Amino acid sequence: MEEKGISQAVISRLPRYFRYLGELKDEGVERISSQELSEIMKVTASQIRQDFNNFGGFGQQGYGYNVEYLYTEIGKILGLDKKHHLVLIGAGNLGQAIANYMNFERRGFLISGIFDVNAALIGKKVRDIEVRPMEELEDFIREHDIDIGVLTIPKNAAVDVANRLVKCGIKAMWNFAHVDLNVPEDVLVENVHLSDSLMKLSYNINRYETSKE
Amino acid sequence: MEEKGISQAVISRLPRYFRYLGELKDEGVERISSQELSEIMKVTASQIRQDFNNFGGFGQQGYGYNVEYLYTEIGKILGLDKKHHLVLIGAGNLGQAIANYMNFERRGFLISGIFDVNAALIGKKVRDIEVRPMEELEDFIREHDIDIGVLTIPKNAAVDVANRLVKCGIKAMWNFAHVDLNVPEDVLVENVHLSDSLMKLSYNINRYETSKE
DNA sequence: TAGATTGTTAATCGATTAACAATC
DNA sequence: TAGATTGTTAATCGATTAACAATC
Numbered sequence: 001m002e003e004k005g006i007s008q009a010v011i012s013r014l015p016r017y018f019r020y021l022g023e024l025k026d027e028g029v030e031r032i033s034s035q036e037l038s039e040i041m042k043v044t045a046s047q048i049r050q051d052f053n054n055f056g057g058f059g060q061q062g063y064g065y066n067v068e069y070l071y072t073e074i075g076k077i078l079g080l081d082k083k084h085h086l087v088l089i090g091a092g093n094l095g096q097a098i099a100n101y102m103n104f105e106r107r108g109f110l111i112s113g114i115f116d117v118n119a120a121l122i123g124k125k126v127r128d129i130e131v132r133p134m135e136e137l138e139d140f141i142r143e144h145d146i147d148i149g150v151l152t153i154p155k156n157a158a159v160d161v162a163n164r165l166v167k168c169g170i171k172a173m174w175n176f177a178h179v180d181l182n183v184p185e186d187v188l189v190e191n192v193h194l195s196d197s198l199m200k201l202s203y204n205i206n207r208y209e210t211s212k213e
Numbered sequence: 214m215e216e217k218g219i220s221q222a223v224i225s226r227l228p229r230y231f232r233y234l235g236e237l238k239d240e241g242v243e244r245i246s247s248q249e250l251s252e253i254m255k256v257t258a259s260q261i262r263q264d265f266n267n268f269g270g271f272g273q274q275g276y277g278y279n280v281e282y283l284y285t286e287i288g289k290i291l292g293l294d295k296k297h298h299l300v301l302i303g304a305g306n307l308g309q310a311i312a313n314y315m316n317f318e319r320r321g322f323l324i325s326g327i328f329d330v331n332a333a334l335i336g337k338k339v340r341d342i343e344v345r346p347m348e349e350l351e352d353f354i355r356e357h358d359i360d361i362g363v364l365t366i367p368k369n370a371a372v373d374v375a376n377r378l379v380k381c382g383i384k385a386m387w388n389f390a391h392v393d394l395n396v397p398e399d400v401l402v403e404n405v406h407l408s409d410s411l412m413k414l415s416y417n418i419n420r421y422e423t424s425k426e
Numbered sequence: 427t428a429g430a431t432t433g434t435t436a437a438t439c440g441a442t443t444a445a446c447a448a449t450c
Numbered sequence: 451t452a453g454a455t456t457g458t459t460a461a462t463c464g465a466t467t468a469a470c471a472a473t474c
Contacts, residue, residue, distance in 0.1 A: 034432075193228070193229075205384065
């Protein structure tokens with residue numbers, strides 16, 4: 001599996017391929033051509049072939065792609081064959097929504113610990129995981145071999161917690177706070193800025209309405 | 214404000230500009246040059262000027278940009294000067310997280326109604342808004358001039374609800390379900406696929422680790 | 427073998443960056 | 451006016467699409 005310098009544009013499309021291939025697999029589809037897949041997914045067949053070829057040849061001329069094989073390989077590329085251990089920081093609604101979302105677990109994303117500043121929440125259980133006080137964060141991370149810190153807390157808190165996470169050596173964060181976290185370049189941050197998403201929708205609503213006039 | 218054929222790449226950057234300009238404004242900064250802003254935001258000054266010029270000239274040669282004015286104008290472009298009325302479908306953790314997130318309200322996104330299939334939730338209040346049964350959805354939307362449907366429900370339900378929303382004339386959806394909704398082309402869908410985001414992070418963790426070896 | 431479809435190169439398109447003349 | 455910085459054109463870079471030879 002030779003991979004280097006794959007653009008983020010390609011990476012962003014992989015989970016969507018993975019999703020569609022999973023569905024096709026469940027429907028019992030054995031093989032698919034880039035042409036057929038392109039019709040289902042509404043992208044060009046050319047793009048599909050280019051994307052897959054970034055990672056080596058998964059198909060066979062004259063046949064197409066084997067759905068199950070392709071599904072598995074894309075899963076591997078995405079690292080879904082490995083387990084990831086997460087800590088969730090912020091046990092509010094959003095944090096609980098994520099903790100309760102079973103499918104992440106199925107993909108190897110296991111929540112090891114949940115933390116919150118709110119004393120009222122400490123000791124409470126979310127999906128069988130006890131909420132811990134923030135003071136225990138560093139020790140817990142070191143002891144449990146944590147990969148990913150999930151930040152479901154307000155932005156000021158997120159900046160502080162991100163610094164703490166960096167100090168105890170965390171290598172990846174999934175950030176739901178509406179700030180850009182300032183971290184060393186070897187620390188990965190994947191942002192989910194919900195308000196940005198909503199604003200984009202708002203822009204497009206406006207655009208559509210004014211263009212009709 | 215002459216706008217046409219603005220690429221989604223540009224639109225995607227607007228909320229981030231808006232966020233930074235809001236912070237600068239709060240800090241009392243009056244003017245800023247594309248050069249200064251580029252250093253803070255870690256993008257090129259050239260891109261900033263190009264982006265703003267898609268919407269006409271907001272700056273002044275030799276001076277730069279007036280922070281407050283630019284902030285207001287970008288807000289208008291994003292449609293944040295107008296009110297939007299939303300219905301939330303799915304009163305689970307994720308739905309509640311969104312309902313409780315005050316800042317959306319500040320930006321003109323007002324939740325008018327909350328719906329759920331779960332009989333146990335009906336009548337319960339989330340942020341002073343009563344949860345209603347799904348049967349009332351269509352009437353409610355027609356009576357309350359709803360802009361946006363927010364789907365915080367599992368994927369099978371989302372497909373059905375999206376069809377119902379289309380039928381009663383909704384023009385925009387904010388979709389948190391892990392499906393691509395199939396809607397007429399004049400209906401806007403903004404997707405938040407959390408699992409896609411997490412998979413991207415997973416890919417990059419893997420990449421980083423294997424590249425070290 | 428003939429037909430189908432990939433893998434891959436080449437052409438096109440769009441987005442980003444650089445450069446600089448216009449102008450405050 | 452001189453200096454600064456935009457608005458805008460031109461150059462570069464990267465991503466997408468088209469085309470086709472390789473090959474199953």
